[in-house]
Amino acid sequence: MSVGISKAPPATAVAPSPADRRPRRTRRRRPPRGLKTFEFAMMAPALTLLSVLSWIPFVILVAMSFAKVRTLGGVSLTFTGLDNWTAVLGDPAVWASWWRSLIYFVSIVALEMLLGLGAALVLHRLLRGRSLVLSIVLLPMFLAPVMVGLLGRFMLDSTIGLYAQLLQAAGLDADLLASPATALPVVASIDVWQWTPLVALILLAGLSSVPPSTLEAATVDGAGYFRTLVSITLPQMRPIILVALLVRSMDAIRYFDIVTATTNGGPADATKIIPLKLYEYAFRFNNQLGKAAVLGLTMLAFSIVLARLFLRFFGERTAGPTQGGDA
Amino acid sequence: MTTTARHSGSRPATRVLVPALALLLALWAAVPLLWMLITAFKPGTAIRTSDVTLSFAPTLDNFRNLFLGGNRAGTFLLNSLLVTGVSTVIAVTLGCMAGYGLAHWVSRYRTDVAFWVLSTRMAPIAAVIVPLFVMFRSAGLVDTIPGLVLAHLSFNLPFAVWLMSAFFGRVPASVEEAALLDGCTKWRRFLTVSLPMARPGVVTTAVLCMVFSWNDYAFSSALSGPDTATLPQAAGALVTQSGIDWGLLCALGVVVAVPMLVAGLAVRRHLVTGLSLGAVTGE
Known part of the structure; x- marks a missing residue:
C-alpha cells in the first residue's frame, strides 16, 4: 500500500543484484554508472534548468545577505560584512x-x-x-x-x-x-x-x-x-x-x-x-x-x-x- | 472493504454518529464554497445587506463587470492560461525524462541529487522570491511572461521530477527488462513501455503542477507587473482602501476555482500519491 523512493534505486532493469553473484563469464556486462549514462542524459535538461533556478538564486541570496542591495538603475551590491546579520x-x-x-x-x-x-x-x-x-x-x-x-x-x-x-x-x-x-x-x-x-x-x-x-x-x-x-x-x-x-x-x-x-x-x-x-x-x-x-x-x-x-x-x-x- | 462494513455495523450509535459526523465534515468544507458560488450570482444590493438571504434575482452582473468593466479580468485570465499552460508542459516533459532517469540512475550521487531536487521544491517561497527578483531585475525578466514561467518552473519542475521518479519507480522491473530483451533502445523503451505504464502518474503530475501554477499568488505578485498579472493577482487587486466588492470577488473566485476543482477531482484516485510526494499510495 505504501511505497517510498529510496536511496537505493528500485529493483529495475539496471539493478545488478542477482547477476553479481554469478560467475564472471556468464553474467551480463556490469550496468554503466555515473554521468555517461542514458539515465543521466535524461536528467540533464531538467537538472540544468533547475541549477539555474536554484543555485544562482542561492548564491545571490548569500551574497545579498552580506551586502547593501540597490535595485534602482540596475542592481548593485555593496559589501557590508556582517551588518545585515x-x-x-x-x-x-x-x-x-x-x-x-x-x-x-x-x-x-x-x-x-x-x-x-x-x-x-x-x-x-x-x-x-x-x-x-x-x-x-x-x-x-x-x-x-x-x-x-x-x-x-x-x-x-x-x-x-x-x-x-x-x-x-x-x-x-x-x-x-x-x-x-x-x-x-x-x-x-x-x-x-x-x-x-x-x-x-x-x-x-x-x-x-x-x-x-x-x-x-x-x-x-x-x-x-x-x-x-x-x-x-x-x-x-x-x-x-x-x-x-x-x-x-x-x-x-x-x-x-x-x-x-x-x-x-x-x-x-x-x-x-x-x-x-x-x-x-x-x-x-x-x-x-x-x-x-x-x-x-x-x-x-x-x-x-x-x-x-x-x-x-x-x-x-x-x-x-x-x-x-x-x- | 469488508472490514469496515463489519466495524460500522456493530453498534446502532455508530450507525447514526458516523454519517452525522460525515455530514458535518462535508458542510464544513462546502459551506464557504457554496456561499461564494451563490454570492457570485447575487446582485450587489443582496450582498450588502446584513440579513442573510437566499431569495434574490440571480444575475450575471458580477461576471459581466469582471470581464467587461474596467477590471480587465480577461487579460488576467489569458495571462494565467498562458503561464500555467507553458510552465506545466515544460515541467511535465522535463520532469518525466528526469524522473525516469532518477528512478533508474545507478550512482552514489543519486541520493544527493534526489535531496537537492526535493529541497528545491521545499524551499520557502519568500526565500526564493527575493533572489529571483534581483536576478530577474538584472536580466530584464520582471513583468514578462517568460520570467513568470521560469518562476513557476522553480517550484513545479522539482515537483514533477520527484513525483515522476516515484511513479516510474513503480513500473515493474520485469516489464522494463522484457522490453530491453526485445531489442528496444532505452529511449524507445521509455517512450513506448515506461511512459504509457506511468500514464496515471503523468496525468496526476500535470494536474498538480497546473493547480500550483494557476493558484500561485506570491511569485506572480512579486515578479509580474500590469501586463503580466494573473487571476489570483486580480483577486488581490480587488482589495482596495475603499473596501472590497464582494460580488466581484466571488465571481472571480468561481472563475479561479472551478477549473481546478474539476481537474483535481478528476485525478482523485492518485491524488494521495501526488500530494504526499510519492510517499503514500492507494485509494
Whole structure:
C-alpha cells in the first residue's frame, strides 16, 4: 500500500543484484554508472534548468545577505560584512516574529493533524457515500490560497459575513480579524480549513493499509474501538502519520498567501510571521533586501532540515518491509 | 472493504454518529464554497445587506463587470492560461525524462541529487522570491511572461521530477527488462513501455503542477507587473482602501476555482500519491 523512493534505486532493469553473484563469464556486462549514462542524459535538461533556478538564486541570496542591495538603475551590491546579520539577529521584532511563526506553524500543523485524523476515521467508517463526501471534503485544497484568505474575510466580515452573523447570534460580537487577540487564531483556522483535507486524505490511505487481520484479532480479544485505535491502528499507521506531518510542515512554512490576503501581518503585527517580515524588509519601506536575504537563509535552513528528515524517512521505509498489499 | 462494513455495523450509535459526523465534515468544507458560488450570482444590493438571504434575482452582473468593466479580468485570465499552460508542459516533459532517469540512475550521487531536487521544491517561497527578483531585475525578466514561467518552473519542475521518479519507480522491473530483451533502445523503451505504464502518474503530475501554477499568488505578485498579472493577482487587486466588492470577488473566485476543482477531482484516485510526494499510495 505504501511505497517510498529510496536511496537505493528500485529493483529495475539496471539493478545488478542477482547477476553479481554469478560467475564472471556468464553474467551480463556490469550496468554503466555515473554521468555517461542514458539515465543521466535524461536528467540533464531538467537538472540544468533547475541549477539555474536554484543555485544562482542561492548564491545571490548569500551574497545579498552580506551586502547593501540597490535595485534602482540596475542592481548593485555593496559589501557590508556582517551588518545585515547583526541587524536582523539583534532585532527584537524579528525574534518576536519567529516566536509568532513557531506558534502559528505548530498550532496549524497540530490542529490539521488532529482534525485530519478525526476526519479520516469518520470517512473510513462511512459505508455509503464515502466517495462523495471525500470529494466534497477535498475541495478546499484546490482553491487558490489567496482566494481562501479573501473568502475567509468575506465569511467573517462583521457586517455581512455569514459566519460572523452566526457567531454574533451565538454572542460573539467582534471583528475577529481586526482584533490583535483573535487575528492569529482566526487566520490559523482559515489555514486549517484549507489543509485539513490533505492530512485526512493521506491518513485515510494509511487507515486502509492497516491489515484487517490484526484488527479482527483485537476485536476477538474484546478490545473496544478506542483501545484498538490507540494500541493497534495508530502504531501501525506511524509511517504514514509521519509523512503527513512532514509534508504539511514543509508546506506550512512555504506558503503565506492566506496571511497576506487576510491581515497582511496586522493588526499591530499580531499575524506578522517570518515570511511577511521578510516581505516587509524586501518590498516595503526602504528596500532592505540584504536583511530580507538573511531571513531567507534562516528559513531555508529550517526547511532543509525538514526535507532531510523526509528523505531519510523515505530511505528507511523502503529498506524495511513494505506494508500491506495494494487495494 | 469488508472490514469496515463489519466495524460500522456493530453498534446502532455508530450507525447514526458516523454519517452525522460525515455530514458535518462535508458542510464544513462546502459551506464557504457554496456561499461564494451563490454570492457570485447575487446582485450587489443582496450582498450588502446584513440579513442573510437566499431569495434574490440571480444575475450575471458580477461576471459581466469582471470581464467587461474596467477590471480587465480577461487579460488576467489569458495571462494565467498562458503561464500555467507553458510552465506545466515544460515541467511535465522535463520532469518525466528526469524522473525516469532518477528512478533508474545507478550512482552514489543519486541520493544527493534526489535531496537537492526535493529541497528545491521545499524551499520557502519568500526565500526564493527575493533572489529571483534581483536576478530577474538584472536580466530584464520582471513583468514578462517568460520570467513568470521560469518562476513557476522553480517550484513545479522539482515537483514533477520527484513525483515522476516515484511513479516510474513503480513500473515493474520485469516489464522494463522484457522490453530491453526485445531489442528496444532505452529511449524507445521509455517512450513506448515506461511512459504509457506511468500514464496515471503523468496525468496526476500535470494536474498538480497546473493547480500550483494557476493558484500561485506570491511569485506572480512579486515578479509580474500590469501586463503580466494573473487571476489570483486580480483577486488581490480587488482589495482596495475603499473596501472590497464582494460580488466581484466571488465571481472571480468561481472563475479561479472551478477549473481546478474539476481537474483535481478528476485525478482523485492518485491524488494521495501526488500530494504526499510519492510517499503514500492507494485509494
